[in-house]
Amino acid sequence: xxxxxxxxxxxxxAELEVEEGMSVMRGAVDNGIDGIVAECGGACACATCQVVxxxxxxxxxxxxxxxxxxxxxxxEGDDRRLSCQIEVTAExxxxxxxxPATQY
Amino acid sequence: MExxxxxxxxxxxxxVPDELVLPFPFLFGVKTKQDPFGELxxxxxxxxxxxxxxxxxxxxxxxAWVVRTAEDLKTIHFDTENFSNKGxxxxxxxxxxTWNLVPAESDPPIHAHYRAFVSRVFSPGxxxxxEDKIRGYAREYVEGLKDKGKCEFMRDFAFExxxxxxMELMGLPQSRTKQFLEWEEAMLHSHDLKKMAVAxxxxxxxxxxxxxxxxxxxTDDLFTYGVQAKIDGxxxxxxxxxxxxxxxxxxxxxxxxxxxxxxxxxxxxxxEHQKMLRDDxxxxxxxxxxxxxxxxxVTVFKTVTQPCELKGVKFMPGDKVVMSATxxxxxxxxxxxxxxxxxxxxSDGHLSFGYGPHLCLGMHLAxxxxxxAMEEFLRAVPxxxxxxxxxxEHYLGMIQPTAVDLVW
Numbered sequence: 275x276x277x278x279x280x281x282x283x284x285x286x287x288a289e290l291e292v293e294e295g296m297s298v299m300r301g302a303v304d305n306g307i308d309g310i311v312a313e314c315g316g317a318c319a320c321a322t323c324q325v326v327x328x329x330x331x332x333x334x335x336x337x338x339x340x341x342x343x344x345x346x347x348x349x350e351g352d353d354r355r356l357s358c359q360i361e362v363t364a365e366x367x368x369x370x371x372x373x374p375a376t377q378y
Numbered sequence: 379m380e381x382x383x384x385x386x387x388x389x390x391x392x393x394v395p396d397e398l399v400l401p402f403p404f405l406f407g408v409k410t411k412q413d414p415f416g417e418l419x420x421x422x423x424x425x426x427x428x429x430x431x432x433x434x435x436x437x438x439x440x441x442a443w444v445v446r447t448a449e450d451l452k453t454i455h456f457d458t459e460n461f462s463n464k465g466x467x468x469x470x471x472x473x474x475x476t477w478n479l480v481p482a483e484s485d486p487p488i489h490a491h492y493r494a495f496v497s498r499v500f501s502p503g504x505x506x507x508x509e510d511k512i513r514g515y516a517r518e519y520v521e522g523l524k525d526k527g528k529c530e531f532m533r534d535f536a537f538e539x540x541x542x543x544x545m546e547l548m549g550l551p552q553s554r555t556k557q558f559l560e561w562e563e564a565m566l567h568s569h570d571l572k573k574m575a576v577a578x579x580x581x582x583x584x585x586x587x588x589x590x591x592x593x594x595x596x597t598d599d600l601f602t603y604g605v606q607a608k609i610d611g612x613x614x615x616x617x618x619x620x621x622x623x624x625x626x627x628x629x630x631x632x633x634x635x636x637x638x639x640x641x642x643x644x645x646x647x648x649x650e651h652q653k654m655l656r657d658d659x660x661x662x663x664x665x666x667x668x669x670x671x672x673x674x675x676v677t678v679f680k681t682v683t684q685p686c687e688l689k690g691v692k693f694m695p696g697d698k699v700v701m702s703a704t705x706x707x708x709x710x711x712x713x714x715x716x717x718x719x720x721x722x723x724x725s726d727g728h729l730s731f732g733y734g735p736h737l738c739l740g741m742h743l744a745x746x747x748x749x750x751a752m753e754e755f756l757r758a759v760p761x762x763x764x765x766x767x768x769x770x771e772h773y774l775g776m777i778q779p780t781a782v783d784l785v786w
Contacts, residue, residue, distance in 0.1 A: 313727055314735070314737035315734055319734065341490050345501055348503025348506075377502075
C-alpha cells in the first residue's frame, strides 16, 4: 500500500499506509490523525480537510475541480488542497502532506 | 386561509410494512411544553426502529419515512442518486413560480456548479473578512439591552442580528431590517397559507427589483455577484438568480436566530456553563459546536427518485424522507451520553449543519455570527437566568423556542 506522511504544525509526523483509491482525508480520519476535520464527510463541501502540499508533489496531483478551487479561494497560499479530493495512487507513495494549524 | 397542518387520513403504500408505521412527535405547526431534545428525541431513539414510517411526518400532515440514526442519515445525505433535494421547500410553489433554491434544491450534476458559484463568497477566507462588521452589529444589540436587567432574547437580539449581516452582504439598507423581519415571520411562523404567500411574493418581488437594479448599477454585493456570475460558461437565468438570493434569505436568517435562542436557553438554565465561558472565552467555539450537536433545530427533506433499499427497508420513488438533525444529535449510538452537554466532548462532529454535498454552505458565517454573539453578550451582561415562572415552549418542525425571557 502507498505510504502517506501526515505532518502536524509542530513538525510531528505520522507515516501511514493508505489503500489505493481511498482519499488522503479518509486515511487521516480513519487513523485518528488530528487536524483534519472533514465536516462534510468528503463531499468537497466544507473546506475543513485542507492540507499543504509541497512543490515536489503538487504536479503529481490531478488539478483541482471547479468546486475545490472555489472552496480554496481566499485561503492563504496556493499550495493548499482539500485532502478529500486527493485519491491515493501508487504514484503518491511517499508523499508528505502538512496539516495547517486550523481548518477554520 | 389557515394552512391545513392537521393530520390527514392517509393510505399506507403497499411497500411499507405495518409494523414500521409508528408515531413521530416532531410535527410541523405544533407547539410543545415538553423538552424537544432531552425528552422527545430521546423517546424516539428509545422506542422506534432505525427507519420507520409516520403518517403525518411531512409538513402539511402527510406521510414520510423518518431516519433516526446518525449513521443512516449520513448514508442518505451522500446518496444523491436515490435521494433528491428538489422541491423540498414550499415557497416557490405557493406563489405559482417554478424556481428551486440554489443550491439547496438542486441535484448533481448542476449542483457542483451552483455550489462552486456560491461557495466562493462563503468560503472561510471570504467570511473572515466580515469579523469586524458582525461584531459591530452584535455590540449594538448588547449595548442596547445590557442595562435593562432583562430581555426577550429572540425579539431583542436573535431575530434581527442575522438580518443585519444579511443586509450587509446583500448591499441592502439597514433601515429595511424590520420589514425583512416581518416577511420572515409571516413566511415561517404564521402557518397561515395566505400570509405566507403574500410575504413570499413581497420578498421575491423585492429580490427581483434589486437584481434588476444591480444589472444597471453594479456594486460589490451578492446581488451584483449573482448577475455577473457565469456557471459553466453562461449567465444565470432569472429563476436561478431568484433561487440563489431566496436561498440566502431562507437559509441564513431564521436558522441562525433559532440556534442562538437554543444556545442561550441552555446557558440560562446552566449557570456553571456560563461561568466556564466567561472565565475562558476561548472555550466558546467548542461550546458552540457542542450546543449545535445537542440542540440542532433543522430538519430537511428528501424525495426518493428510484426504488432502493437501506437496512432492509424498501423505498419507492416519490417517498418523502425526514432528515432530522435533532434526532442525529441525540443518537445514543453515535454519542456517549447523548443527552449530556459537555464542552470538552471528544467529538466526531455533528450533523447539525447537514452532511455530504449539501452541507450548510453558510456554516462558516453562521459559526462566526454565533460565536461573536456569545462573546459580546457574555462580556457585557452579568450572569443571567430564565425569568421566574416562565414555562418554555418550543415550536416543532424547525425547533424554535417561542420566547427566551432572560433576567439578570
